[in-house]
Amino acid sequence: KAGVTQTPRYLIKTRGQQVTLSCSPISGHRSVSWYQQTPGQGLQFLFEYFSETQRNKGNFPGRFSGRQFSNSRSEMNVSTLELGDSALYLCASSFADEQFFGPGTRLTVL
Amino acid sequence: KQEVTQIPAALSVPEGENLVLNCSFTDSAIYNLQWFRQDPGKGLTSLLLIQSSQREQTSGRLNASLDKSSGRSTLYIAASQPGDSATYLCAVTQFAGNNRKLIWGLGTSLAVNP
Numbered sequence: 001k002a003g004v005t006q007t008p009r010y011l012i013k014t015r016g017q018q019v020t021l022s023c024s025p026i027s028g029h030r031s032v033s034w035y036q037q038t039p040g041q042g043l044q045f046l047f048e049y050f051s052e053t054q055r056n057k058g059n060f061p062g063r064f065s066g067r068q069f070s071n072s073r074s075e076m077n078v079s080t081l082e083l084g085d086s087a088l089y090l091c092a093s094s095f096a097d098e099q100f101f102g103p104g105t106r107l108t109v110l
Numbered sequence: 111k112q113e114v115t116q117i118p119a120a121l122s123v124p125e126g127e128n129l130v131l132n133c134s135f136t137d138s139a140i141y142n143l144q145w146f147r148q149d150p151g152k153g154l155t156s157l158l159l160i161q162s163s164q165r166e167q168t169s170g171r172l173n174a175s176l177d178k179s180s181g182r183s184t185l186y187i188a189a190s191q192p193g194d195s196a197t198y199l200c201a202v203t204q205f206a207g208n209n210r211k212l213i214w215g216l217g218t219s220l221a222v223n224p
Binding site for chain 2: 033042043055098100102104
């Protein structure tokens, strides 16, 4: 079974731009969660989608949004990028209790 | 509010040593606890998942224990190898109604020296 894939793997943007990241879960997994990882804050939960519905949300501003498609693929969007948005963005899919992570997208905001 | 702490933040050991990584949490009302491994610049690999009703889980050279009442979990690595060098993270799962949330520690960075 293929693992969780994320595209792109690396991204460089400038302040004020917007970005869309993509995540394809493991086949059969309907839950996709997104996390932001920074050296100082560690892993911070962004949101979780299940069957195209956002079922849980972390404490991030409205500039961070996401969606899930009928094939369970998920995208997250960050608008009006700020320097502090530079991070590794990880998505994880799950069928039951265990989460399986993708390799992440490294976003650098200049 | 749940807080997860991992001590030490960094550890350097010679190859072959047995070692213990610690994870503590402030609220014992957890659903499960997971240990992950992260290699530099990469995603996370799930190592062991312990349900709240379990005391320990084993996989190869890894053994994780859970003591909910004291808010502690340990990850034991036997006969460490240079390939074990990575950051090890623990996360606890809690539910608020139907909402599942993982709360993460900051990790222990492990270096195993040949």
